[in-house]
Amino acid sequence: MSKIYYTEDHEWILVEGDTGICGISEFAQEQLGDIVYVELPEPGTTVAQNDELAVVESVKAASEIYAPVSGEIIASNEDLVEDPAKVNADAMGDGWFFKIRISNAKELEGLLDKAAYDALTAGQS
Amino acid sequence: MAKPGMNNGQTIETSSGHRGLDLAEPLIFELDAPGRCGVDLPEPSQVSSRLGGLERQAPIGLPGLSEPQVVRHFVRLSRNNFAIDAGLYPLGSCTMKHNPRLNEKLARLPGFADLHPMQPVETVQGALELIDTLADWLLTLTGMPAVAMSPAAGAHGELCGLMCIRAALEARGDAREVVLVPTSAHGTNPATAAICGYRIEEIPADDRGRVDLSALKEKLGPHVAAIMLTNPSTCGLFENQIVEIAQAVHDAGAYFYCDGANFNAIVGKVRPGDLGIDCMHLNLHKTFSTPHGGGGPGSGPVVLAEALAPFAPLPMVRRDGDGLALVEQKSEAEGTAASFGRLKGFHGQMGMFVRALAFMLSHGADGLRQASEDAVLNANYVLARLQDLLSLSFPGPCMHEALFDDGFLKDTGVSTLDFAKAMIDEGFHPMTMYFPLVVSGAMLIEPTESESKDSLDQFIASMRHLAERARRGDVDYFAGAPHLAPYRRLDETRAARHPVLRWRGDVKEAAE
Amino acid sequence: MRYLPHTPADRQAMLAAIGVDRIDELFVDVPAQALLPKALDLPNHAGEMAVEQNLAALAARNVPAGAAACFLGAGAYRHYVPxxxxxxxxxxxxxxxxxxxxxxxxxxxxxxxxxxxxxxxxxxxxxxxxxxxxxxxxxxxxxxxxxxxxxxxxxxxxxxxxxxxxxxxxxxxxxxxxxxxxxxxxxxxxxxxxxxxxxxxxxxxxxxxxxxxxxxxxxxxxxxxxxxxxxxxxxxxxxxxxxxxxxxxxxxxxxxxxxxxxxxxxxxxxxxxxxxxxxxxxxxxxxxxxxxxxxxxxxxxxxxxxxxxxxxxxxxxxxxxxxxxxxxxxxxxxxxxxxLALLGEVGLRRLAQLNHGRAVELAEQLTALDGVDVLNDSFFNEFTLRLPRPAAEVVSDLVGHGVLAGVPVSRLHPDDPGLDNLLLVAATETNSDEDVAVFIDALREVL
CATH class of the missing domain: 3.40.640.10 (Type I PLP-dependent aspartate aminotransferase-like (Major domain))
Known part of the structure; x- marks a missing residue:
């Protein structure tokens, strides 16, 4: 059974068992506009929640991506290096950034569910 | 590829790719004929090589062109540029004023241009005198006691000033870790503070676009090394509480760095030294009109308070009896032992010094003061004539530039970017867009003192026309602009996604 | 003032359009005690000819490199620019x-x-x-x-x-x-x-x-x-x-x-x-x-x-x-x-050869002088001489002979007395045979 959570910094994490797939939200990709570059974390890196892990860039802006939870990076989406437009096309799917093995599932409790995230972004666009 | 023209709605294709005086021009590499050369050089003498076995084996790959081809190439390229010599260039914060040609002539006198920086000082006394004279003018105009002449640009000046501050704090054993920067600051301010090892904290603006003094006071403390504040600000406003700000900063034991990018608004009207600042860089290329040259070179001398002067960078010019000396090393005797070091090679941007001094001597005390007043007058005139149609961000009067935001475009479907591109079709260079960051879709207009009333009236008429057109909802017109420029809108996303940063023959993708 | 387009009438009309009487009403945000009531104590504006004369007089007090036999380098080189x-x-x-x-x-x-x-x-x-x-x-x-x-x-x-x-x-x-x-x-x-x-x-x-x-x-x-x-x-x-x-x-x-x-x-x-x-x-x-x-x-x-x-x-x-x-x-x-577009492949290669050739010839002639050594095994257009006495003095003496002889290493490395007698000498395509002859003769004389 998988469940999706969001952060206030516009990352999402889709949790299955002890692993999570992470990316940026549809709202975030819309705000950034055409994404031109994504810098991804090295698999094997251990991170703490809220660590800066990746960077996503449009022509005129750069945003840091933070670890939604603590854990170990087990994969990153190398397709984005060649084709960062995937993030615009499918932010919640093919445009994922990295996979993480979650070391502290309790941290998920502090994240937002879809309804809470939608409420957060409703006034921002 | 030929750019189609229009004739009664019909596209005109030319066989050459040229369009009348709009001449298409390939890259120099595409004009190459191997063996051709645009200079005639004598036959080198036959000597046995002393290159130590490192003789170049591979060809370099430079193209061969004759002189007429080279001249034509660059002349054709030049025609695709907008320039202050051609028209109004109201780029806020950048100060595009007239560049007098006398200054170019003087900078090329062999007595300045043909001096080697390492000549014996007795052979360059006139050059040192020029630097010293320029320094005197800068000190008088700013009311400050010392100046470092070597920084090569505004951001280099910021680095110089902040390094003086850090060195002064360390000398008194006072490790501090934070530099305060307003949200409206130039991006160079936080970038500079970071190189000096400081953490940046932002100070918010109040609803009048000025620094929020009470928020600033809350942020101040024994951990704060300095505040970096642009005055007049990037919103084109004078910080009317600047004396109180300086007092609060000094009470906290911190230094006041003033970004002098907008000094051109107040030269001869206000001396920064009377406002309590500790150091400030001067952009000679903005304030004293050394040409911007498509992005440089610039020059950024920094004026310093007594407390910071001992830490100034090397080298410096000093009076030495009847003559002038160049102090190039740290020395107790010369009072340079505490200098934070050297920022660049040699002595500073001499070519810019000559031009800036020529500008100052031409204007004189009266003309510099009049120039500041006219710059402020022109900006307020634009503000007054546009404020009913565009959205003024903060109430006037402004200083040398007027800040509008995109409020008036709300619900029109036209963005600041579209509006700016439409200005190109009207024959004006767009204003600065999307800066400062404190307002939405910023449009920062700096006409400078060089513009006549007629020229401003024409500009204002175009701006009003475009604002009305946007309100009428003519979205397609704006989205397609510019229609009449040498090039249409360029694809910046493509350039950034797959960077091609050099020519590679037939290879169109440089990704490696 | 030739760079300022406004007439007094223009200024009045613009102030009126803004809705103020005097220019200083636009400077209201400046603290009153800091607003200067009149121009600073510096010379007033000057015509083009006067400014040119002023700065040309300063320029005339320098010795342009082209007016001497110049062998200076150390990071700045004199080449002919078309x-x-x-x-x-x-x-x-x-x-x-x-x-x-x-x-x-x-x-x-x-x-x-x-x-x-x-x-x-x-x-x-x-x-x-x-x-x-x-x-x-x-x-x-x-x-x-x-x-x-x-x-x-x-x-x-x-x-x-x-x-x-x-x-x-x-x-x-x-x-x-x-x-x-x-x-x-x-x-x-x-x-x-x-x-x-x-x-x-x-x-x-x-x-x-x-x-x-x-x-x-x-x-x-x-x-x-x-x-x-x-x-x-x-x-x-x-x-x-x-x-x-x-x-x-x-x-x-x-x-x-x-x-x-x-x-x-x-x-x-x-x-x-x-x-x-x-x-x-x-x-x-x-x-x-x-x-x-x-x-x-x-x-x-x-x-x-x-x-x-x-x-x-x-x-x-x-x-x-x-x-x-x-x-x-x-x-x-x-x-x-x-x-570089004018030079192209052929021109840059030839220019480099000219520089190297000139430097090799100069080095050979200098080596022949008593007490002068060229320290380099390899070089392009600049090399280091060891002189029998401090290079800064020699350079100073040579100015009077119309020679800008080079850069004394002591000017760049003043804290190492072991380098005091070293002189950096550069030759480019701008140096004529006569420049070289003047340099050699003058150096022989002052050593």
Whole structure:
């Protein structure tokens, strides 16, 4: 059974068992506009929640991506290096950034569910 | 590829790719004929090589062109540029004023241009005198006691000033870790503070676009090394509480760095030294009109308070009896032992010094003061004539530039970017867009003192026309602009996604 | 005042349109005690002729290099610049344009920057170059900061033959961050064993070739040693004409090549403005400092150019930018680009040979003088002499003979008395046979 959570910094994490797939939200990709570059974390890196892990860039802006939870990076989406437009096309799917093995599932409790995230972004666009 | 023209709605294709005086021009590499050369050089003498076995084996790959081809190439390229010599260039914060040609002539006198920086000082006394004279003018105009002449640009000046501050704090054993920067600051301010090892904290603006003094006071403390504040600000406003700000900063034991990018608004009207600042860089290329040259070179001398002067960078010019000396090393005797070091090679941007001094001597005390007043007058005139149609961000009067935001475009479907591109079709260079960051879709207009009333009236008429057109909802017109420029809108996303940063023959993708 | 268009009537009409009576009503935000009531105590405005006379009098108090037999180098070189170059850089459209932020009306600047970047990449043997930096010394400092970012290591080793201004600028810029600079002593009689100094915390080794003393270095062994330890090799070139004759640093394995571009297209200008060159490998491009121009198309499919990769820069990235620099040396780039376009492959190679040939001849004649030694095994157009007495004195004595003999090493390395008798001597295509003869005769006389 998988469940999706969001952060206030516009990352999402889709949790299955002890692993999570992470990316940026549809709202975030819309705000950034055409994404031109994504810098991804090295698999094997251990991170703490809220660590800066990746960077996503449009022509005129750069945003840091933070670890939604603590854990170990087990994969990153190398397709984005060649084709960062995937993030615009499918932010919640093919445009994922990295996979993480979650070391502290309790941290998920502090994240937002879809309804809470939608409420957060409703006034921002 | 030929750019189609229009004739009664019909596209005109030319066989050459040229369009009348709009001449298409390939890259120099595409004009190459191997063996051709645009200079005639004598036959080198036959000597046995002393290159130590490192003789170049591979060809370099430079193209061969004759002189007429080279001249034509660059002349054709030049025609695709907008320039202050051609028209109004109201780029806020950048100060595009007239560049007098006398200054170019003087900078090329062999007595300045043909001096080697390492000549014996007795052979360059006139050059040192020029630097010293320029320094005197800068000190008088700013009311400050010392100046470092070597920084090569505004951001280099910021680095110089902040390094003086850090060195002064360390000398008194006072490790501090934070530099305060307003949200409206130039991006160079936080970038500079970071190189000096400081953490940046932002100070918010109040609803009048000025620094929020009470928020600033809350942020101040024994951990704060300095505040970096642009005055007049990037919103084109004078910080009317600047004396109180300086007092609060000094009470906290911190230094006041003033970004002098907008000094051109107040030269001869206000001396920064009377406002309590500790150091400030001067952009000679903005304030004293050394040409911007498509992005440089610039020059950024920094004026310093007594407390910071001992830490100034090397080298410096000093009076030495009847003559002038160049102090190039740290020395107790010369009072340079505490200098934070050297920022660049040699002595500073001499070519810019000559031009800036020529500008100052031409204007004189009266003309510099009049120039500041006219710059402020022109900006307020634009503000007054546009404020009913565009959205003024903060109430006037402004200083040398007027800040509008995109409020008036709300619900029109036209963005600041579209509006700016439409200005190109009207024959004006767009204003600065999307800066400062404190307002939405910023449009920062700096006409400078060089513009006549007629020229401003024409500009204002175009701006009003475009604002009305946007309100009428003519979205397609704006989205397609510019229609009449040498090039249409360029694809910046493509350039950034797959960077091609050099020519590679037939290879169109440089990704490696 | 000839630069100000307004008549008094214009000013009155504009004040009325604004709705104020006096100009000082627009300065209401200035604290009253700080608003100057009248012009400062400086001379009033002056006509063109008066200003020209004033500054020409200062210029006349200098000895232009061209009025003497000039053999000065040490990072600034006197070459002949074709007349077309100065004409082109004075075109209004180049001279009086700003940074090309609006590409639709800036293709002139953008295209020559793209050509310039290509030229620099070709000369250095690298894959990419930026649109230039302030000067060679600041480019060197930026290269070390970049190596720090790329490797996340905290030390740089600088060779003893690195121009001391470059080493100083590097030490200055890194002094307040957690970074060590290991400067090797300057000694032209020994070869640094730099490879032995590279450790696990070394971000880069910085080597100049030709170095301050004029010696050329084969960078290959050092590149290998650096790469084996995960460090970068930064090569510094202060005389770019040398690359017409010498193997490029890129071919020898350098990761970053920086240097001074003044000697192509630009006058001596008493040390500035100059042209910092910066080239590197494609894979490091996002860590590269400075402005960069890239190819794209407009909406009609026409090839054009834009400033790109801006997210590295301070106006977007602020305190996380790769550098605080927000300008380049635009007009100096154009001079470099146009001069090199005139020279082309054939011209640059011949120019380099002329320089080398002149220097070899000069070295041979100097060696023949009693008490004068040339210390170099290898050189391009500059070498180091050992004189029987302090070089600074000899240089001073030679001024009276119409000779600017060279740069005394003591001016650059004043703290090492062992170097006092050393003189750096450069020869270029601008030196005639007569210049050489005057120099040799005068030196014989003063020694």
């Amino acid at each position: 007349a077309a170059v100065d004409h082109l850089i004075q075109r209004s459209e180049f001279l009086t344009a700003y940074t090309p932020y609006q590409p639709e009306v800036s293709q002139g600047t953008l295209q020559y920057l793209f050509e310039f970047q290509t030229q620099v990449a070709l000369l250095t043997g690298m894959e990419v170059a930026n649109a230039s930096m302030y000067d060679g010394a600041s480019a060197c400092a930026e290269a070390v900061l970049m190596a720090h970012r790329v490797t996340k290591r905290n030390k740089a080793v600088l060779c003893g033959g690195l121009h001391p201004h470059y080493a100083d600028a590097t030490a200055t810029v890194t002094q307040f961050i957690n970074f060590d600079v290991d400067r090797r002593p300057a000694d032209p009689s020994v070869a640094d064993d730099l490879a032995a100094l590279i450790d696990d915390d070394t971000a880069c080794v910085v080597v100049q070739t030709p170095d301050l003393f004029g010696r050329l270095h084969d960078l290959r062994p050092l590149a290998e040693a650096a790469h084996a330890k995960g460090a970068l090799l930064v090569a510094v070139v202060t005389e770019f004409v040398s690359l017409g004759a010498v193997t490029s640093p890129g071919e020898m394995g350098a990761d970053i090549v920086v240097g001074e571009g003044q000697s192509i297209g630009n006058a001596l200008n008493f040390g500035g403005p100059y042209l910092g060159l910066f080239a590197t490998r494609q894979k490091f491009v996002r860590q590269m400092p400075g402005r960069v121009c890239g190819e794209t198309v407009d909406v009609e499919g026409r090839r054009g150019y834009v400033l790109t990769l801006s997210t590295r820069e301070q106006h977007i990235r602020r305190e996380k930018a790769t550098s605080n620099i927000c300008t380049n040396s635009g007009l100096c780039c154009l001079a470099f680009c146009a001069h």
